[in-house]
Structure formats: C-alpha cells, structure tokens
Amino acid sequence: MNRVDTLREVFARHRWRLLLAVALLLLTMLAGIGLLGLAGGFLTAAALAGALGAGATFNFFSPSAGIRALTLARIGSRYFEKLVGHDATLRIARDLRVWFFRRALPLAPARLGSSRTGELLARLMTDIGEVDGLMVRALGPLLALAGAMLATVLAAALIHWPAALVLLGLSLLVGIGVPVLAVRHGDAGEAARARHRTDLRTLAYEGLEGAADLTALDARDGWIARVDAAARQVAGSDHRRRARLVAGNVLHSACAGLGLLAMLWLVLPAFEAGALAAPLAATLLFLTVALLEAAAGCGQAWQALQSARVSAARLQAIVEQPPAVADPVQPAALPAQAATVSFEQVVFGWPGEPRRLLDGIDLQLRPGERIAIRGDSGCGKSTLSALLLRLWDPRQGAVRYGGIDLRDVAQDDWHRRIAWLPQGAPVFAGSIADNLRLGDPVAGEERMWAVLEQVRLTGWAWQQGGLSAWLGENGATMSAGQARRLALARALLRDAPLLVLDEPTEGLDVDTANALLTDLAAALGPRSLLMISHGHLPEGVVQREYRLQQGRLALLRP
Missing domain, CATH: 3.40.50.300 (P-loop containing nucleotide triphosphate hydrolases)
Incomplete structure (x- = not known):
C-alpha cells in the first residue's frame, strides 16, 4: 500500500497547519490562565493598598501592562486559532473524502456489493465527519491543555514549590483521571452509537428509494415504525453518551472544589508565616481557578477522541478489504489490434x-x-x-x-x-x-x-x-x-x-x-x-x- 493512501498520511499532509492551530490554542489557554492569575494578584494588591491607607504602595504599571498584553494576546490568538483550525479541518474533510473514494472505488462492485448503500453513505458522511475534526476537537485541545498545565505548574513552582505539587496532582486528576474514568468502556458505547446511526440512515435512505414500492404494497406504516425504532435507538445511545459526559463534569466539579480547598489550605498558612505575600497567594488561587476552567472541556475532548477512533476503524474496515483481483507485478502487453x-x-x-x-x-x-x-x-x-x-x-x-x-x-x-x-x-x-x-x-x-x-x-x-x-x-x-x-x-x-x-x-x-x-x-x-x-x-x-x-x-x- 502506498504511503500516500493511508489515513495517517491525510493528516500528515496538513501537519504544519495542525501544529500551528495547536500552538495558537496553547497560546490562548496560557494567555487566559496568565490573565486570570495576574489580575487576581493585581486586584489583591490594590485592595490591600487601599485598606492600608495613603502610605501604602504597590506596583501598578507592570501588572496593568501585563494584563493589557495578555488580553490582546488572548483575543488575537483565539481569532487566528479558529481561523487556522477551521481551515485545516475543512481541508482534511475534503482530503478524507477523496481518500475514501480513491481507496473504495477499486473495491466496487465486487467487494462493496456486499455493503448496503445506506451503510456506505453513513461511512462517507457520519464517520468522516467524526474523523475530520480529530485534531481540532480532540487531540489539539488535549495537547494544548497538557502544555498549559505544565506551564502553570512551572509558574507555580517559581512562586511557591509546594503549590506546584498541588497543581501537578490536580492536573493529573482532572486532565486524565476524571475523563478516563468518565469515558471508560466508552468504545463499546461509541461503536453501538455508530451502528445505530448507520441503521437509521440506511433505513431512511432505502425507504425514500423504495417509497413507490412501499406505497404499492401498503407497507409504509411498517417501514415508518422500523425507522422510528431505529431513531429511538439513536436517541438512547446519544442519551447514554451525554450521561457519561455529565457524570464526568460532575466529578470534575467535585475535584475542582477539593483542589481549590487544598490550595487555600496551603497558601493561607504560608501567608501567615510570611513565606508568601498576599498578592502571590491570590495569584496561586486564581491560577488554580483558571487551570480548572481550561480543563472543563477535557471530558468532551476525550469523548471526541474515542468517537473518532471508532469512526476511523469503521472507515478502515471498508477500504482495507482485499481487492477481488490484483494486478500482476509485471503486466503483459495487450495486442494493439482487436483480438479474440x-x-x-x-x-x-x-x-x-x-x-x-x-x-x-x-x-x-x-x-x-x-x-x-x-x-x-x-x-x-x-x-x-x-x-x-x-x-x-x-x-x-x-x-x-x-x-x-x-x-x-x-x-x-x-x-x-x-x-x-x-x-x-x-x-x-x-x-x-x-x-x-x-x-x-x-x-x-x-x-x-x-x-x-x-x-x-x-x-x-x-x-x-x-x-x-x-x-x-x-x-x-x-x-x-x-x-x-x-x-x-x-x-x-x-x-x-x-x-x-x-x-x-x-x-x-x-x-x-x-x-x-x-x-x-x-x-x-x-x-x-x-x-x-x-x-x-x-x-x-x-x-x-x-x-x-x-x-x-x-x-x-x-
């Protein structure tokens, strides 16, 4: 098989756009986390200066300049991340369809004849739709979040190293532990969801194609009942999928609350002991809040990754069928003139x-x-x-x-x-x-x-x-x-x-x-x-x- 005809190569062809999109998403996350942490420390310093009276001083210009810079960076990076990410996704969506046709057409009609038309249509539309957003909806956010967590932990280590350990444990918990726990055994659920959606699309397609025959045979009501049953199966699988995501969000919120309490329990004694200034203690708290907010969509990204993996396997199951016939290594030449x-x-x-x-x-x-x-x-x-x-x-x-x-x-x-x-x-x-x-x-x-x-x-x-x-x-x-x-x-x-x-x-x-x-x-x-x-x-x-x-x-x- 030619390297150019692999599914991986379709994404590799756009790797620079994808890497740029991930880098811009990482920059957006870092700007948002840094903005909230810096603003929290700045507001705390301003409030303490106001409470202590006219003699109190604090650095106003550097934090305010940093806040402006991070705000502009976040706006710009978010805009260009959407622009580059959607551009890459649309290009990948185009190339995936071309790749699927290029790989599947040589299998027709011998191999594809065993597949129902509605099922092939589901592969072409639904499954490719799940796979083309793999980087933007799944891997990109997860990679950017990993980079943002690492940067946040390093920033916390410069302020107060015990706080970095808390953030590291919290990052592992909400970034990997909670999402993986929420989507466990999800491969079977995603496979069933894909199968139910294929069944519904196939029944709907065949019902429209054979509408005249169904009417002539007085079988429309029975067919509509089958379509309704298939639709209920799709709705049920979607409901179970949302339930897993909601359960993950609830677990994420519980861990977030415990994480904030742990950080508060850490920074308050450090402030009372004089080991940590009040603005820096506030910065650590706000960094924790920002990191938890950035990780809120982690479960959805893991679920999108799971769905894309199942859809990719379904596409591969079609195109990797062995062809009914194969060309010889050294083909013989046919006669130039018409022959028997x-x-x-x-x-x-x-x-x-x-x-x-x-x-x-x-x-x-x-x-x-x-x-x-x-x-x-x-x-x-x-x-x-x-x-x-x-x-x-x-x-x-x-x-x-x-x-x-x-x-x-x-x-x-x-x-x-x-x-x-x-x-x-x-x-x-x-x-x-x-x-x-x-x-x-x-x-x-x-x-x-x-x-x-x-x-x-x-x-x-x-x-x-x-x-x-x-x-x-x-x-x-x-x-x-x-x-x-x-x-x-x-x-x-x-x-x-x-x-x-x-x-x-x-x-x-x-x-x-x-x-x-x-x-x-x-x-x-x-x-x-x-x-x-x-x-x-x-x-x-x-x-x-x-x-x-x-x-x-x-x-x-x-």
Whole structure:
C-alpha cells in the first residue's frame, strides 16, 4: 500500500497547519490562565493598598501592562486559532473524502456489493465527519491543555514549590483521571452509537428509494415504525453518551472544589508565616481557578477522541478489504489490434459457497462478432460478464484476449478496451454533455452529436436546449427509453473494440426495447458485442445466441 493512501498520511499532509492551530490554542489557554492569575494578584494588591491607607504602595504599571498584553494576546490568538483550525479541518474533510473514494472505488462492485448503500453513505458522511475534526476537537485541545498545565505548574513552582505539587496532582486528576474514568468502556458505547446511526440512515435512505414500492404494497406504516425504532435507538445511545459526559463534569466539579480547598489550605498558612505575600497567594488561587476552567472541556475532548477512533476503524474496515483481483507485478502487453476473447473451461463460484455458477464454460468472441447470452435470473449471466470485465477471476480455467490470460494484464489496460453498459446504468445529475463525457472526457461537441444521432436522440437533445441541457437527478427529465439510449450513447462514445451490455432493455416496453436494439446493431460498426439478456432479441441484432443453464452454455441460434 502506498504511503500516500493511508489515513495517517491525510493528516500528515496538513501537519504544519495542525501544529500551528495547536500552538495558537496553547497560546490562548496560557494567555487566559496568565490573565486570570495576574489580575487576581493585581486586584489583591490594590485592595490591600487601599485598606492600608495613603502610605501604602504597590506596583501598578507592570501588572496593568501585563494584563493589557495578555488580553490582546488572548483575543488575537483565539481569532487566528479558529481561523487556522477551521481551515485545516475543512481541508482534511475534503482530503478524507477523496481518500475514501480513491481507496473504495477499486473495491466496487465486487467487494462493496456486499455493503448496503445506506451503510456506505453513513461511512462517507457520519464517520468522516467524526474523523475530520480529530485534531481540532480532540487531540489539539488535549495537547494544548497538557502544555498549559505544565506551564502553570512551572509558574507555580517559581512562586511557591509546594503549590506546584498541588497543581501537578490536580492536573493529573482532572486532565486524565476524571475523563478516563468518565469515558471508560466508552468504545463499546461509541461503536453501538455508530451502528445505530448507520441503521437509521440506511433505513431512511432505502425507504425514500423504495417509497413507490412501499406505497404499492401498503407497507409504509411498517417501514415508518422500523425507522422510528431505529431513531429511538439513536436517541438512547446519544442519551447514554451525554450521561457519561455529565457524570464526568460532575466529578470534575467535585475535584475542582477539593483542589481549590487544598490550595487555600496551603497558601493561607504560608501567608501567615510570611513565606508568601498576599498578592502571590491570590495569584496561586486564581491560577488554580483558571487551570480548572481550561480543563472543563477535557471530558468532551476525550469523548471526541474515542468517537473518532471508532469512526476511523469503521472507515478502515471498508477500504482495507482485499481487492477481488490484483494486478500482476509485471503486466503483459495487450495486442494493439482487436483480438479474440475466449473463455476456456471457466469455473466460478462465489467465495465460501460450494455451488458452481459457471461450470466449464467454453466461448469465443471474435473481432466484430455479436453474441448474446440468455438464461433465467440467477443462472450466472451477469457473473460471466463480471469475469470478462475482470471484476473477479475464475476459480479454474482462464479468460483470454488474443491468447493472453487477463490475470497477466493490468486492469486499467484491459478496461480501456471495453465499453460497459450495466443493468440500470445511471443518468447522473448534470448536463447531457457531462453524462456523455463519462465515456470520453475529451470528446468534442461534433463527436457527441454524432453518437446521439446513432442512438436517435438528436431531436430530443435539441428540444431540451442542446448539450448543456440539465437532466436532473437520476435523469428526472427523461423517459426510461431516453435514459437507456443516453447510457448507450455514452458507451458507444468510448470507442472501445469490445462492448458489453447487461440487460440493456430491462424495464422497457417491447416496442421501445426492439427499437433500441435495432439502432444498437446499426451503431456498433466493427465492435464486438457480448450481450446479457433474458428476453427475445429482434433478428439481426446478434449473430449467435447461447443459453446458460446449470453453469453450462448451449448454442440456441448459430
């Protein structure tokens, strides 16, 4: 695995921004703690000077200048910390999504096919949302707080070393002991929370996608009840999470009260014994108050860290799946010209299942030939096309192109030789040109109009407003037949020597399907065609038809 493709590297790419954000947060904390401590000592000295009468004196200018400087430093550092921190978080959020797509897309459809769409959506949105704020919401505050505690303890040691020991013990207690105690066993809770949120998102997504079917089957109420139950589980897990945080805050407050009493018990005898001046004793008390205030959000930071760790593990569980196929170390070169595709005694069954979907398949597709594979649903037709696309490798036998085993070829090289029209090929939200350029990113307008003419969509495209016409989500402005023709135009625009169609007329009426297939036969030119279909094909569309049954091919029409 390339170093650039690790989750850690996504954060490392922005390490200087993250370090600057942590440094600014540390400066903000130190300025706030120093401001409260200095102001407390200054006010105490001023009050004592006023009580002692006109003859009493105290240093007015140095503390007041320090207070002004710390105030300005706190305002400036807080502003720039928010600016830099949010900038880094947004950049990381962008790069995390790119990283997830880059790692997950090679797993589609073979590996990702086992994951529900709503679950993948939860990974992409919820889990990445938890991980992208890891530094700003969790590690950054914890690191800055550790630095602020250390600086405060050192400052207290310069004033009165026993006070430094009290602050050190208090820092360890409220910074580590209390939060860890509050979030103990929280990994299981965070994992359950993530799982419940995924279930809710999946049910909501699938309910919206299948709203028409649920209505037709009078199953909407039952589905809504399932969504409500999932929502209650999410609410329950969120409630337990808040309860852990509240318990930590209560424990923090109790420790803070005891810590202040301990500091007061320490500085009062020192003041009475003359070992500590009153302003310095007040400074130590106010330093303790400021440190406890800065540590108040420690429990939330620990909880955010826990949640980010669980979400990161969920993301890794998706992208670290082994790919179904792998490129050879030294890929073989494919023939420059169109060549014969051959299946030689191919055997395939899904991993972990003893059943053989394909059992000794022999098939040849020569350059320019058009063949169709027919059969009942579930007989293995789409599996055969998946082997040709090299989404999977056969258990036994080989799929060859020009005599070269596809397992010896780089996947990118092979995929450049294929144009694929899958079952239910989507129309993406965008313009006509945007959808066509998925087949050829550098296609010019003249070529796009030519391929639209091949599939008889020119008149429709002009009526819509030309190539820049907006098609809407899932081709909302198109009929089913128009959407199929546009997807076919996209495949033809690829100009690959081999065209693979998987149920190209699924969901179309007979007249529309026959018209589409007839136009397809005329538009193919010298391309080879492998068509997967369970319906009747008009005369002249293919040259040979096979039937796939019980894992074997039988020739129907030569």
